Amino acid sequence: MKELGPLIHSFWYLLRGAGMTVLMATSAVVPATLLGVLLALLHVFGGWLLRSAILGYLFLIRGIPLLVLLTFVYYLMPLTGIDLPPFWGVVLVISLYYAAFVSEVFRAGILSLPQAQWDAARSLGMTRRLMLQIVVLPQALRLSAPPYVSLCVSLVKATSLVSIVGLWELTMAPFQIFIGAAAIYFCICYTLALYGRHLERRVLLGH
């Protein structure tokens, strides 16, 4: 019981940290998703130049640990003279990082749509833009929903890396509190996963 002392004392502290986690995660998930969808579309429909640029970006992002990117940005940003508050610096890095993975998830969703759906849409006189809008994207987004949600869960956990760059956040707490912190992360992520399952069920019904 004695060991739980720090945890109980720091309950409010942890809760504030949780608020920070949610704030940071939601700030990052929106740009990550928008950029990810855009990259996926450009990857599938863009010319070879655009395509290779995106491939290079994916290669880079996938090859570098998020932690390294964060540290890099934290220590190098001041040298370049760009003065971004740490919070937004971190949100920026996480957004760019996860956009790469989101784009792969959505690209897979677009590509897994059978050619027959394109044929049907084209035979009805739809332009490419309209096809994307009402036939391809609605289905591709549904197909991508499960892996997308698990990416979001991973994004929430990634905000913990922020402690490295000195921003006051959940894991800036003494070591004893880590268990409580883990529990809070779990609650947030589990809720997301539950919501994902709910989404999947709705998707299945729609089909």
Add this chain to the structure above:
Amino acid sequence: MEDTLNDASSLAIELAPARQRRPMLEIAGLCKSFGALEVLRDVSVVVSPGEVVVVIGPSGSGKTTLLRCINLLEEYERGTIAVDGEPIGYRTDGRSGRRARMSEREIARARERIGMVFQSFNLFPHMNVLQNIVAAPVRVRRIERRQAEARARELLAMVGLSDKVAEYPIRLSGGQQQRVAIARALAMDPKIMLFDEVTSALDPELVGEVLAAMQQLAGDGMTMVVVTHEMSFARDIADRILFIDGGVIVEEGKPDQLLFAPQTERVGAFLKRYNDRYRI
């Protein structure tokens, strides 16, 4: 006196509205390859308004490719295709003879009035029956939604699916899905309908309901090009049958003539094999 009359009437024919005599579909010298494989070799077909042309032939003969070229789901290398006098896909410059592809927008416009029904139905799974049917009329042809929905209900009644308006495709049988697909194509008010082996993916007991819908459509005067393996249906519905093999039209003729008194050995052998298996 009689001479003058004749002259006058021949003049009248000359001046008669070109529309009436203009073919609904005109394919001339069509060539198409997949890499080194020539799938269509100098195919020419003329279909009059209201005519039902059935295309038969062995698998891999090019009949589906021919159909898909008509609305440019397949590109083709040589030849011309025109629907109701309007070229689709490529334009040849009269003076230089250079062949240029139309813009995507022009091609999309041309496809608006060419209905197509596929072997695997290809309904949009995330839309219900009504949404499937009105999507293109509303978004492509800019028909008012209420009007489009009323038309969709009419078409659903025609194919006998009035009670399935709000159903999602996955809850429908193959035959029902295919009838929705027919209604979806008709909702665009097409000048011509293309059917690509539309009963091949169906359980035998569901074939009849789809064929009945097509039969009715033919009776209403729709111009149709039908690729099928259903010989008895071909006999019933066709004004003319084309037999394609190896990318060329081997023989064409009235159903009774082509199916029962084929002029070429190739068609005879094909029909014999078919009869041995199915006994029409």
